């Protein structure tokens with residue numbers, strides 16, 4: 001039996017690597033999770049006197065097992081794809097629903113049912129399973145300007161083709177986001193329904209980063225991956241605070257393709273197939289990205305300025321099968337931090353490096369998951385180099401993790417569904433101390 005197909009469990013493979021046909025062809029069939037790793041043995045501090053030494057006793061080679069506790073079960077969430085913390089209100093989380101709504105959760109109230117703060121089901125187009133409202137980012141100075149930025153797929157209209165849209169909306173004092181306040185910042189024409197990116201987030205440099213997919217279909221038939229004149233298959237970086245004359249955004253002067261011929265100055269990094277989720281390590285400023293693979297390998301990349309991550313000649317640490325420009329390892333291409341094969345999952349959901357304070361053993365661990373099988377892994381890396389290889393830290397069979405989320409205090413969440421249009425669920429993550 002074809003492994004890659006047999007383990008596609010989540011009916012709506014929002015970021016699927018392999019599903020070309022409609023998702024309704026797939027029958028959910030939960031696969032048992034890999035056997036959990038044994039709980040690492042630790043020597044917890046047992047007395048106040050040893051508390052001081054306990055911090056230094058925490059090994060940076062350990063990766064604890066991660067527990068998932070469901071939170072806000074009364075909030076009716078439909079296909080949640082992101083959980084984002086409001087920067088000026090630590091008690092407010094905004095949950096992005098793929099069909100085009102944003103739900104605000106009062107995180108102090110375990111019984112909270114959520115409040116719809118934005119509904120843009122029109123103009124969002126979510127006919128096929130990787131389309132829709134995919135990501136939201138609060139402006140770092142949201143408290144002052146009330147700006148939020150979203151990334152969504154939009155349908156052909158008038159002279160405009162099918163496309164991805166980066167738009168700014170303005171919230172009101174009460175947290176409601178005015179749908180009439182839309183300002184379109186960037187539109188990227190999109191040749192196919194799949195591989196639409198997309199995470200938007202602000203970096204520590206104040207610039208807005210956007211992951212785009214390679215456009216879609218299979219094997220990148222338009223050659224977007226290695227085309228630095230295409231905004232597709234890239235991480236873009238733009239300056240929304242200092243627009244260039246006549247444009248809704250500016251280009252950071254040190255973007256890698258500024259002033260280069262036949263290149264798009266918006267590009268920060270390229271050769272990426274479909275970065276569905278990426279995040280900044282809030283301590284180091286490094287970008288961790290989960291790049292969804294094609295037929296064989298899922299990968300995690302540390303995305304650096306000007307980097308070429310190899311798609312389509314490379315898939316994970318391998319020459320891509322079935323393409324004429326398939327390549328062995330080559331100095332042109334930055335290899336992944338880690339990869340996993342399609343026997344272990346088929347659609348990577350990039351997560352976060354834990355930088356909270358509640359679970360010292362988890363600090364510095366990068367967590368990520370597979371959307372189709374629900375497995376969650378942890379690894380450690382320093383300076384872009386792997387220091388502790390990935391281990392399975394948790395996950396739930398039958399739960400399809402669409403995204404991790406990070407609260408202001410560094411607590412982590414994971415959201416998703418039980419598959420297809422199944423109920424939307426948010427879990428809070430914990431680990432042993």
Ligand SMILES: [Ca+2]
Nearest residue numbers: 192194215216
């Ligand atoms: Ca596409």
Ligand SMILES: [Ca+2]
Nearest residue numbers: 309310311316
């Ligand atoms: Ca790659």
